[in-house]
Amino acid sequence: MLKRTPFYTIHQALGARIVPFAGFEMPVQYTSIIEEHLRVRNAVGVFDVSHMGEFYVDGAGAEAFLQRMTVNDVTKLFNGRVQYSALLYDDGGIVDDLLVYDLGGRYMLVVNASNKDKDFNWLVSHAGYDVEIRDASDDVALLAVQGPKSLATLQKLTTDDIASLNYYHFLRGRVAGAEAIISRTGYTGELGFEIYFDANEGTAAAVWNAVMDAGKEFGIGPAGLGARDTLRLEMGYCLYGNDIDQTTHPLEAGLGWITKLNKGDFTGREALLKAHNQGLSRAMIGFVVDDPDHGSKAFPRHGYDLLSAGTPREKIGHITSGTFSPLLQRGIGMGYVSSKYAEPGTEIAASIRGIPVRARVVKFPFVNR
Template sequence: MSASGVVKRTPFNDFHRALGAKMVDFAGFDMPVRYTGDVREHLCVRTAAGLFDISHMGEFHIAGPGALEFLNRAVTNDVAAAAVGQAVYSPMCREDGGIVDDLLVYRMADRFMVVVNASNTAKDFAWLDALRPAGVTLEDRSDVTALLAVQGPRAADVLRGLVPEAALELGFYRFLEGEVAGVPAVISRTGYTGEDGFELYFANDGAARVWQAIMAAGAPHGLEPVGLGARDTLRLEMGYMLYGNDIDDSTTPLEAGLGWTVKMKKGDFVGREALARQKERGVPRRLVGFTLEGRRVPRHGMVIECAGRAVGRVTSGTFSPSLDRPIGMGYVEPAHAELGAALDIVAGPSRLPARVVARPFWTSGSHR
């Protein structure tokens, strides 16, 4: 439920219900968790293409003199190094290095668009507004922006004829402003699945036209609508983090294996001193991926042991449809984070043997 106490609906809600989707309250939105089944939808994305409604995500537009410097101070990655037409993934940290959110920054010719997690929209806006200098504008466009993702090895085939040909030639994390099915849109080659794909941002009033056009164009290519259930298993197979599970304001980018997004040489940013100290001293825990034998699935919050001693805790777990085995992620003491390390997941009275493995778990995706 949203802060106002009202569950919001995306502009695609009627389509979800007409398709018989199971709907749930997620981050204050009435969202489809599944249509035909998590495994079927997951494998459809891995083999063909899926259409995701992710309009619950938040979008802020930032402009004005000093907008670049403001954003570069607010996030850990180097926005200044991005060209116009490029997106940047970055954590946004507190002074103590804890992660406020992980987000995308789109660098446009005359402004920036920041895309944040749905559960953090209000928090992130307040955080950025408190940091914002005079002369920089910060506008929350979340409630008027629709967002669809087309993901899978046939994503480009689905969109061919609906988007400019130049959009199909975009590199990963590149975007352009054009049209999808005649509706003005930001077309971005990004995603959360490990497959090739596009994310499409456009005004709510174009929602019906775009949804119907993509579903019709995608039918010959095996496109199906996909819910949040499969979105979660797809992201976990890639070792992608979910805010609130794998990262939050008590974890730092260095602990989460996101050191590559922390650009110490770019100049000052919020959290820099704390992260520099942690980098020098070493992290107290590391986020690792692990696999289990058998069929039992690790769950968020389960204790991780080694030789009978607690050494960490599970943050995410699922049964991987692509690998046909249980997988998970969790934080462990650095001594137990090496590849091949043997661990036990505490599941009630049982101990489930696990082994640390490299991420991503799934390495055969169409994204290159």
């Protein structure tokens, strides 16, 4: 039985194309992925991401527990600070990537919907008597308001000082009368906020309508999971299940920046140290299609091979995510290649339905925001 978020009837009324995703009936698009994508880049868009999982971690041992279970340094957090992090298996493979919110002595973890139960069981099986973990996912609604006009929109709906919130900081306040965690985070690369509040349909509708009214003068509109994917891809953000999973570790995935090998012991650290000392055999890259013959008609997709540029072409890796970039108007992709091909500027090829299409390794993000 698929679950519905508290915004489901709104999506339906808007005529959204609704698909099963991670156990939920979610809107993939309302009118057009490209239109919704550009609205977020140029003005402001609203995503229902209530399918995401939220866990509360309490107890005297909560900080030490999270320090042991996640790759980032939890001791650097303070009340009001958010951290991007990951949970690892002992062999360094990724259980999930997640956000850790420091609520002052207790923590909120925000995890991928598709991994929620797996993550919960993983955490609980490693928690001692001094840690309490609660799955609050069904009680939490989450709206992401993203785009250059997101601040101007939300400022009309709150007296809290959200203008002073720095990236990856949050405050507890009110939006349109509803008690909320207002977080300067997102998955789009734009100025944006994520708003966590009570998951009841009445509150959800009130907040949704207030946000839409407040943003009307800026051309606000809803955005679905389709645009969410193209937006994150233009930034080179990893998606669990595509770019990272239990067979990839954070160093090769380009997540070394959140992996604090010197913070002390944590699950997966030994495997990562070993991989680090041996030298990485492969690395996550971003690439843009750059081919006068096929550039505008061949787009990289998940699962396609990556090839060397010279002849004979050899397989050097595979594509984990790919799309048509609405901003660049060309194919872009992410994938793993043998480390010697990972340098930005390297000429490679993507095997697109049997045709080798020329591409070039680039630094993330694909678009400058």
